[in-house]
Each structure stands twice: as structure tokens, then as C-alpha cells.
Amino acid sequence: MPPRLATLRGESPARRALRRLVRHRAAMVGLVVVVVFVAVAVFAPLVSPYDPARTNWASIRRPPSSSFWFGTDENGRDILSRIIWGARASLLAGVISVGIALAVGVPIGLAAGFLGGWVDALISRLADAMLACPFLILAIALAAFLGPSLENAMIAIGVSAAPIFIRLARGATLAAKVEDYVEAARGLGNPRWRIALRHILPNIVPPLLVQATLTIASAIIAEASLSFLGLGQQPPAPSWGSMLNTAQRFIEQAPWMAIFPGLSIFVVVLGFNLLGDGLRDALDPRQR
Numbered sequence: 516m517p518p519r520l521a522t523l524r525g526e527s528p529a530r531r532a533l534r535r536l537v538r539h540r541a542a543m544v545g546l547v548v549v550v551v552f553v554a555v556a557v558f559a560p561l562v563s564p565y566d567p568a569r570t571n572w573a574s575i576r577r578p579p580s581s582s583f584w585f586g587t588d589e590n591g592r593d594i595l596s597r598i599i600w601g602a603r604a605s606l607l608a609g610v611i612s613v614g615i616a617l618a619v620g621v622p623i624g625l626a627a628g629f630l631g632g633w634v635d636a637l638i639s640r641l642a643d644a645m646l647a648c649p650f651l652i653l654a655i656a657l658a659a660f661l662g663p664s665l666e667n668a669m670i671a672i673g674v675s676a677a678p679i680f681i682r683l684a685r686g687a688t689l690a691a692k693v694e695d696y697v698e699a700a701r702g703l704g705n706p707r708w709r710i711a712l713r714h715i716l717p718n719i720v721p722p723l724l725v726q727a728t729l730t731i732a733s734a735i736i737a738e739a740s741l742s743f744l745g746l747g748q749q750p751p752a753p754s755w756g757s758m759l760n761t762a763q764r765f766i767e768q769a770p771w772m773a774i775f776p777g778l779s780i781f782v783v784v785l786g787f788n789l790l791g792d793g794l795r796d797a798l799d800p801r802q803r
Contacts, residue, residue, distance in 0.1 A: 532721075535797035542793020548786030556602040565593040567600040568751045576769040586771040589761065594772065597753035598779050604748045605755055605783065608669050608738035609731040615673025616680050617727060623677075624684025625719075629692060629711045638681065645678040654737050658746040665738075665754075668747040672737045676730055683726055687719035694718075721798040728791035732784040739780050755780050 742756025
């Protein structure tokens with residue numbers, strides 16, 4: 516159906532955005548990649564061929580074979596099984612970290628943009644101060660302060676990413692609060708909290724959704740970096756970052772120990788980035 520004809524027939528914005536997303540081939544590739552990794556993480560006990568923590572001293576650093584598709588590590592553990600279980604840690608860290616960033620950043624940014632004045636000035640300066648420090652450096656500092664664990668790493672990544680959503684929510688709120696529908700709601704005597712929550716917040720969700728998808732990719736890289744440094748998932752629990760840390764000592768004798776965890780990080784991050792780009796195009800009101 517032609518876009519103009521669909522609009523004339525009353526096609527909803529959500530349906531129109533879905534149609535654009537489905538037509539976006541790169542986004543569909545990214546969606547398939549994300550769905551596959553999520554399914555692997557959820558059903559890890561069913562699809563994992565071996566126990567990821569079980570050692571086998573007779574199979575130390577074996578190359579990929581029919582028995583061990585991705586080879587084994589320095590303790591004889593199956594790398595494929597550890598990558599499958601490591602996907603849980605990476606995806607969990609990405610989703611929960613972004614959830615923390617949204618929970619912290621969106622209300623603060625909404626308040627800054629809607630209230631204005633000294634509240635906006637104070638929040639904006641604090642967000643700018645946090646953004647002045649590189650995201651990964653701030654996450655490492657917070658994780659080191661909180662202590663090495665996956666839970667603390669997720670908190671550190673979420674807090675470090677919150678200023679991104681504060682700034683985005685503030686900007687979107689400033690643009691939305693001067694729209695006619697907000698002025699009409701104000702003229703009808705709606706209280707300020709109702710205008711913010713019922714009329715402004717739903718209309719700033721699309722850019723937040725796009726940014727959240729892209730930030731999940733950054734959070735996965737951050738979690739792998741923290742685990743590589745010993746500040747994330749702790750051994751013997753599998754994590755892609757800690758697997759890369761171990762592999763650096765055997766890069767010449769057993770390169771497969773580094774290739775497959777690194778390739779997993781690359782593919783899942785690429786999938787989220789492609790999906791995020793597709794969502795941005797699909798939710799753009801200027802697109803037809």
C-alpha cells in the first residue's frame with residue numbers, strides 16, 4: 516500500500532513505523548541476530564553441549580573439532596558452552612544497565628526540561644560534568660569503587676549511561692512542551708504533573724527507544740571490558756570479557772580461545788546497532 520494512501524486510510528503511527536522497520540533490510544538482519552542471541556541465552560541449559568564450568572584435563576587447548584566445535588580452553592572447558600552461557604551475562608548486563616539508565620535519566624531529564632529555571636540549570640550542569648568523563652572510564656571507576664561482580668558492573672554501567680538519557684529526555688521535553696497539544700492541555704486546566712506524564716512523556720518515547728537500543732550495544736562492550744579487567748563477572752562463571760582476558764596468554768598456541776568470544780561480541784553489538792539504526796529510520800516522522 517502506498518504510504519500516502521495508507522495515511523489517508525487512517526494507518527496508525529505504530530503500524531506505519533512497523534511497516535518501515537520491516538522494509539529496512541539491515542534492521543531485519545540486526546533483529547534476527549538479536550533474537551538468536553536472546554534465544555541462545557534463555558535456553559542455554561538446553562542448547563549448551565557441555566557444562567561450561569566442567570574441566571577436562573585430557574582435552575586442554577584442543578582446536579575446533581566435531582567433539583568441541585569451538586575448541587577448548589586452558590582447563591579443557593568447552594568454549595562453545597562458555598560462549599552460550601556467557602551470552603546470558605552480556606545480554607543481562609546490557610538490558611539491565613540500560614534499564615537503570617532509563618529509570619534514572621528519563622525522570623530527571625523530563626523534570627529538567629519541563630520545569631526549567633534553576634532546576635534545569637542544575638541538572639544540566641551535573642549531566643555535563645558526568646559527560647565530560649568518558650563513559651567507559653567512569654564505568655570502570657564506579658565498578659572499582661563498588662567491587663568486582665556482575666551486579667555492581669551493571670549498576671556502574673547504568674549510572675554512567677544515565678547522563679545520555681538525561682540530556683536526550685531534556686531536549687525532547689523542551690521541544691514537546693511548546694507544541695499545540697501541550698498548550699491545549701494547559702489551557703484546559705490540567706495540572707503540571709498530568710501534562711508531563713500524559714502528554715509529554717508518551718511523545719518523547721521514540722527517541723528514547725532508539726537511544727536505548729544503541730546503548731545496549733555500548734553496555735555489552737562495557738561489560739566485556741569490565742570482565743576483561745576483572746571487575747565484572749567473576750570466574751569460574753563464563754563471560755566473554757574474562758574469556759578474552761584468559762586467551763591473551765595463549766594467543767599463539769590457541770588463537771580460537773580469543774577468536775570466538777571476540778566474534779560473539781562483534782556480532783551481537785553489530786546486531787543491536789543495525790536494529791537501532793532501523794528503529795531510528797522507522798520512527799522518524801519525516802520518513803514516508
